[in-house]
Amino acid sequence: MNIVDPNLHVDRESRITLGVLRGVGLGPGDPELMTLRAARQVSEAKIVAYFSKRGKPSHARAIAARFIAKDCAELPLTYPLTTEIPFDHPDYVAALAAFYEESAERLALHLSLGRDVALLCEGDPMLYGSFMHLQTRLSSRFSVEVCAGVSGMSGCFASARQPMTWGDDVLTVIPATLPREALAMRLAATDAAVVMKLGGNLGKLRLALQDAKLTERAIYVERGTMADEKIMRLTDKRDDDAPYFALVLVPGDGRRP
Ligand SMILES: C[S@@+](CC[C@H](N)C(=O)[O-])C[C@H]1O[C@@H](n2cnc3c(N)ncnc32)[C@H](O)[C@@H]1O
Structure with missing residues (x-):
């Protein structure tokens, strides 16, 4: 403080x-x-x-x-x-x-x-x-x-028109610089996630998302809210090139009426 x-x-x-x-x-x-x-x-x-x-x-x-x-x-x-x-x-x-x-x-x-x-x-x-x-x-x-x-992640969720969290969903913010096993463990243990600092880590993150069975829910956002933003399902992204301003969202899908 x-x-x-x-x-x-x-x-x-x-x-x-x-x-x-x-x-x-x-x-x-x-x-x-x-x-x-x-x-x-x-x-x-x-x-x-x-x-x-x-x-x-x-x-x-x-x-x-x-x-x-x-x-x-x-x-x-x-x-x-x-x-x-x-x-x-x-x-x-x-x-x-x-x-x-x-x-x-x-x-x-x-x-x-x-x-x-x-x-x-x-x-x-x-x-x-x-x-x-x-x-x-x-x-x-x-x-x-x-x-x-x-925050960048707030802007990206809004640009992608995706919910961060519903009801009692737990949101986890994860740096992609962690090792694959740690990424997979954090992803598997959460309801919703933001993976930041993609840089050269997208290939590793894809493997961790597979391990956590979350590949289908992952959304890639590059330069969110900027004039040249790119938003797509991660499965639609063909390469593992990601600039500094890129992250992956796993939107919440939890309890709701
Ligand atoms: C060092 S962190 C700084 C985060 C910043 N303080 C914030 O509140 O968003 C930089 C990371 O934030 C993410 N990021 C921030 N803004 C972004 C944006 N507009 N689009 C995509 N990713 C963004 C990227 O993952 C990037 O590698």
Whole structure:
């Protein structure tokens, strides 16, 4: 919990009022699914920061673009290249930890001078969000606010016009990065599911869905709510190529009158 210490607002030595870090949830991709608060916070921001992959435009920035003021300063936080290293390898963990540390200090520089920073976040900041890595590093020194956003999975269920849950259905949110056996076990034990972070994991996920006898119910959503979204039954998808913004839904099918 980010329990705000009232003394956090002022730097005791310089007496400068410290800046506030805002994690701004921007929704699943369609800018019309931004909240009123997110639109206001982005419009009022003098500094926006956002994560991006090397050589690629920031997706969060693209969602919020129409609200970013002309004179707003931008702080891109570019992930280090780690594609050749498995995500559980110590080198990967160390590279990411160093990156988050450095990013936090870049923001701290502005916050300590009394400048607020809006960190643009896809979906909801607290659902597998990179924002959380900066919040944990900065919340003992600065005030942190979080603006909830419509999550990617909410947007995808709505775009696919599929129910998440009925009655007493249990919904499980699962990262596709888990091993096949763990995926199958979680899928078999739930009534409804969202499998995120498909990336290069779709082939493995298909096998886990087969193990859990859920293949026929699975729906593939790519870039949900965006202009070029793709929605199809997973059985109709011929290849195992899935971009970063893709997930698989297993809609609830439970008790109802
Ligand atoms: C690191 S997580 C961040 C989730 C984000 N904070 C949220 O609330 O949705 C990124 C994963 O979310 C899923 N995702 C988010 N938005 C999506 C969208 N519009 N369409 C499809 N998948 C999406 C994908 O599975 C992607 O790999």
